[in-house]
Amino acid sequence: MKIVVCVKQVPDTWSEKKLDPATKTLDRASVDGVMNELDEYAVEEALKIAEATSGEVVVLSMGPEQSTETIRKALSMGADAGIHILDDGLAGSDAVATSLAIAKVIEGRGADLVIFGSESTDARMSVVPAMVAERLGLPQLTFANKVEAPGDGTVKAHRLTDYGYDVVEASTPAVISVVEKINEPRYPSFKGIMAAKKKPVETISLADAGIESASVGLGAAWSEVAEFADAPARAAGTIVTDEGDGGTKIADYLSEQKFI
């Protein structure tokens, strides 16, 4: 079974992020890049399925030069090979353009399963997996917190809903997105890190993938950041001193705010 896992390098979730006033996009230079946390679960799930079915895991990332770090991380966790979609023309791509580029590259190579994390911690759109599935004409099993892919041409998943989960099933090839807690992502190990050095990473440009540059990048984006401002500083809270009437004061406050 050939599994493609799509991973994204994002700014460290816990760092202070800034927008670049000139481009109104994220200033990626001022923060550390890390593998999108949910993608770690996707990589782990792919590795588990591959280990059980003697399959192969190819990690795919679209992003600037530094994204190789994230590809390397997936390789050091155990993925077999990497694909990096790298082109200046991709900068500023929105979800629509991203899904186009990813679908195009996967289409050319084929996969039995395509696995994503269910969202990236920077954009938080959660739409790329569905868009890729649509473009490839494949069934989509999104927001999965359990996946069974025994390698017999079927895949079954527990799809999280507001009230519980649905059991969904499809034939492969299929697209899956996973939620956190589906597994415990392994850490890259020293031996894995050293082995990753020797694993192949293919770099693909827009031209290589046969993608027109007009259909991707900032220029092709369907959405535009018109304006932005710093989040307002948090105002000082109200402190209620209890002089025997603390309960009443709190109740008054809550009713004033129309909470009760």
Place this chain on the structure above:
Amino acid sequence: MGRGTPQLRNKGGRGRRTFVTNARGPPGFQPARPLTRRKVDTSVKFMKFTEEHEQFRKAVRQVVDNDINPYVDDWEEAGIFPAKQVFSKLAEIGALGLEYDPAYGGQGADHSFTLVLGEELGRIDCAGVPMAIAVQAGMATPSLANFGTHELKKQYLEPAMRGELVAAIGVSEPDAGSDVAGIRTKAVRDGDDWVITGRKMWITNGTQADWICLLVRTSDEGGYAGMSQIVVPTATPGFSVGRKIEKMGNRSSDTAELVFDEVRVPVSNTIGEVGRGFQQQMAQFQDERLIGAYMAVASMRKALDKTKDYLQQRNAFGKPLLANQYLQYELAELYAEVDVLEAFCRTCAEAYNNGQDVTRMATVAKLKAGRVQRQVADKCVQFHGGMGYAEEMWPARYFRDSRLTSIGGGADEVMLRVIALLEGMGRK
């Protein structure tokens, strides 16, 4: 590891991840602005650091951030930490036995990765846990890895490197610490067995160790002669933990006095040559001093960073405390000390990697690490004011823990003695 002595070295769940800001504080204490993770400073690149070193650094950092730091407060309170649980997490990423032979659970890495490991373990929010890890990875096991027989390594080293067995190093005694030649614990040969009698003191991992690399007298020659290193499983009859020692700092690490009352182990448990124990142990001490210095440097940088953040947030006299040039310069001075020490440690690591004798460098690194750490810890407490003195914030623990660096693994004065001897002063 003393390059003067023959070496056989290098032949060869988390659940939901909790992120901690490291801002320990009293209930209700809120930093004015949440402490955010800063970009890892890679401006000063050690010449040997490659992308693989950075990846390994991140892997260790993940374990520290997810599997160690969130639990440190509990372990400090308990006076012990779950060694097997922590060691097996570290084993998963290959952080134990980095430089050992892969045939015995090692990773076959060179010393530059031990440097990275030490620097990252120094970021643990206490010194007890990293000390215990260092004992497992680089203080109790080097002799076994370098001089042990195939059988001994299979039985004791390999499972220790998987985190399944906890190791301890038994050298110090109630009446002999700085002067190792003063040890009295004795092993008397009886057929194919050693019969061991005596006491060991200050033994890290002492209450939870599965085996001890024990330095004992195996002849009556006295002085530095006639000592041997023996692997002693703690399940052997006659072994007991005399007591757990209450300490000023490093509380999360269990330190014990151990009693050996006619403990019988096979002679085949001897590490290396009978009678070469002292020399083997001296080499092992060198590894201990190196990793100790690497950890101390990293802990100091983190302590200074946290103090700088605190001073930025805390206002007095109408401005952040950090606006006082006096405080800026005091911190700058200490940053300078740490920079110099860090560079020295990295040079030392490189010399070690090249197979040079680093006795002197390791001694200097250990000495200076202890001295500078005492200054850093003192300033961290001072600049936090009352919060520096309160147990509910980190500086008090750092102050208590830091004090050990100048005592454990050879006191400052013993380091000075070594340097003086190497300079041709004094007599052995």
